[in-house]
Amino acid sequence: MNPTEFRAFYNDCWKYCKPRLRNLTTNQADIEDVFAEAISRFWVNAQQGKITHADNHFALVYVMAKNLWLGELRKEKRFTGVSIDARNDSDFELQLPTDEQDFLSKMIQEKDDYHQEQSIKSAWEKLDTKCRDLLNATIIYKERQDELIEKMNFKNTDTVKATKYRCLQYLKKFYYELAA
Amino acid sequence: MRKKDNTELIEAYLNNELTAEDKATFENRLNADKDLVAELALHKQIRGFVKENEVQQLKNQVKVWLQEEVAFVPSEMKVVKKPFLSISGLARIAAILAVVLGIGWFYFSDKNPEMTAEVDQDKYFTELLAQNPGTLQGDDQRSVWIQAFSEKNYDQVILTIEKKQEKTPEEIYYLGLSYSAKGNYAKAIEQLSMKTLQDSVYAEKAEWAIALIYLKQDDKPKAKALLQKIAKSNSEFAEKAKALLK
Numbered sequence: 255m256n257p258t259e260f261r262a263f264y265n266d267c268w269k270y271c272k273p274r275l276r277n278l279t280t281n282q283a284d285i286e287d288v289f290a291e292a293i294s295r296f297w298v299n300a301q302q303g304k305i306t307h308a309d310n311h312f313a314l315v316y317v318m319a320k321n322l323w324l325g326e327l328r329k330e331k332r333f334t335g336v337s338i339d340a341r342n343d344s345d346f347e348l349q350l351p352t353d354e355q356d357f358l359s360k361m362i363q364e365k366d367d368y369h370q371e372q373s374i375k376s377a378w379e380k381l382d383t384k385c386r387d388l389l390n391a392t393i394i395y396k397e398r399q400d401e402l403i404e405k406m407n408f409k410n411t412d413t414v415k416a417t418k419y420r421c422l423q424y425l426k427k428f429y430y431e432l433a434a
Numbered sequence: 435m436r437k438k439d440n441t442e443l444i445e446a447y448l449n450n451e452l453t454a455e456d457k458a459t460f461e462n463r464l465n466a467d468k469d470l471v472a473e474l475a476l477h478k479q480i481r482g483f484v485k486e487n488e489v490q491q492l493k494n495q496v497k498v499w500l501q502e503e504v505a506f507v508p509s510e511m512k513v514v515k516k517p518f519l520s521i522s523g524l525a526r527i528a529a530i531l532a533v534v535l536g537i538g539w540f541y542f543s544d545k546n547p548e549m550t551a552e553v554d555q556d557k558y559f560t561e562l563l564a565q566n567p568g569t570l571q572g573d574d575q576r577s578v579w580i581q582a583f584s585e586k587n588y589d590q591v592i593l594t595i596e597k598k599q600e601k602t603p604e605e606i607y608y609l610g611l612s613y614s615a616k617g618n619y620a621k622a623i624e625q626l627s628m629k630t631l632q633d634s635v636y637a638e639k640a641e642w643a644i645a646l647i648y649l650k651q652d653d654k655p656k657a658k659a660l661l662q663k664i665a666k667s668n669s670e671f672a673e674k675a676k677a678l679l680k
Contacts, residue, residue, distance in 0.1 A: 257578050257594065260492070264499060286500045294492035298485055374483045383599040393484045422441050425480060426473075 261295060263311075267293055270312035275319060286322060300396045377428035385421035390392035392418055440470060444477045498589045554678055555649045562643055563615050579608065588612040603634035611643060619647050638664075642671040649678070 257334065268289065296315045299305055305314070316434045388406065391397040399411040408414045446452050447460050457532060461649070464471055582590035591612040595605045610625035625631075626640040626647075648657035664675035 257590065258581070260495075261499070261590075263498060268500075268503075286497065290493045290496040290500065291489075293496055294489045297492060298489050304484075374479060375487075378483065378487065383597055387597065389484055390488055393481055394488050419441050419445070422445070422477075422480070423439060426439075426476060428439070429476065429480075 263297065264293060265384050267312045269317050271316045271319060275323075278320060278323060284326070288319040288322040288326070289315075290317075291322055298394055303396065371428050373432040374425075376432050377425050380428045381421060383427060385417075385424065388414075388418055389421055389425075441477075442471055444474055448481070449475060476641075495589075495593065500588075502587070509633070554674075555646060558674060558678070559614075559646050559650065560644060563611060565611075579605070583608055586615070588615045592594065592616070601630075603631050603636045605632050607636040607640055607643075610640065614643065614647050614650070617653050622647055638667075638669045638671060642675070643667065645675065645678075 271293075272285070275289060279285060292315050296305065296311070296318060300311070305311065344434055381389075384406065388402070391402060391406075395406070399414040402408060402414045403410060406414075408417065443452075443460065447457065450461060464474065474563060522586065560651070580595040582588070582594065591608060594610075594672045595601060595609045598605065600611070606625050606628050610622045610631075613619070614622035623644055626644050631640045641660065645657055645660040645664060648654075648660060661675040661679050665672050665679055669675070
């Protein structure tokens with residue numbers, strides 16, 4: 255990932271989302287939490303080529319953040335009878351097509367579906383930084399092998415590929431050891 | 435102990451890189467081989483974990499940026515659009531401040547000689563962090579942390595350099611400075627005392643930085659010992675060390 259790119263996206267996206275989220279709640283901690291969750295989840299999905307729907311990415315992040323916040327309210331039962339629709343103000347971005355709304359729900363659902371398995375987490379922590387970076391680069395950021403040669407000092411695409419498999423093998427080995 | 439490793443095959447399957455024929459063969463094997471099914475499930479879990487882990491890393495980074503923004507709020511609030519005091523009121527306050535500062539200067543310059551040294555250490559510490567790491571040449575990560583350092587985005591510097599498996603003396607030095615800027619003096623000293631740094635062109639700079647960090651920690655005995663060593667040496671910081679020892 256290019257951190258500068260993410261930082262630039264964050265800067266503009268926060269400018270867009272901040273005033274809108276402040277219309278929902280004045281609780282700064284809530285705003286920051288849902289925004290951080292939404293933009294991070296959005297970015298990772300975008301890197302995986304899963305965001306193909308809207309042109310206005312900031313609006314998608316905002317709607318995600320808003321839905322996350324509403325979800326939290328429901329969980330904490332702070333939500334007092336006001337329907338989501340009633341809170342869907344006149345912001346144009348809320349008029350999302352159904353497939354986009356489904357997609358957003360799916361992204362948000364990932365948050366609750368995924369239960370981190372401790373053994374995988376511990377196995378991951380046993381990997382060296384190069385392995386972790388390589389797995390991130392290939393699994394999430396779908397970086398091409400020829401790009402990784404220069405970026406991560408590999409000799410050629412074969413070594414990129416071989417190292418990736420070796421890293422996965424280590425990860426599995428550590429996992430089996432820990433799970434045993 | 436697992437007899438056969440199917441990592442490459444499973445990855446090819448999950449990446450849709452198998453031919454139709456190979457895919458069919460693989461799926462047939464799945465029907466008969468429970469170990470393979472478990473291995474495939476593990477690969478899916480690993481992918482899920484890697485993704486979720488990255489989301490959490492980014493989320494932490496975003497929270498740091500948001501906190502930085504909060505930290506800047508007081509200075510933004512200092513911008514007063516409408517004067518609430520008249521010119522004569524301001525002049526009165528200025529006069530009072532001048533008298534107070536005058537008395538303060540007289541008092542401290544006469545009775546508290548350490549004040550000058552304190553001002554100097556702060557000045558030197560600020561100088562330390564105002565260093566320009568140089569050109570942006572190098573790999574992508576180098577340009578990222580150099581830019582971050584010049585923007586005083588020390589969290590980003592730490593995040594970027596810590597990710598690197600092998601760090602250059604330059605990176606260790608700026609990592610140490612970034613930790614000191616964040617007030618994590620123990621980590622800063624740990625980095626700046628690294629052997630690779632001591633054998634590099636950054637040795638004198640690192641030593642000087644450590645001395646200033648000791649002063650920040652108010653560890654005067656250690657600071658004094660190190661400053662004396664620097665003052666006696668041919669270090670580029672010898673004169674500054676002498677000034678602090680006065």
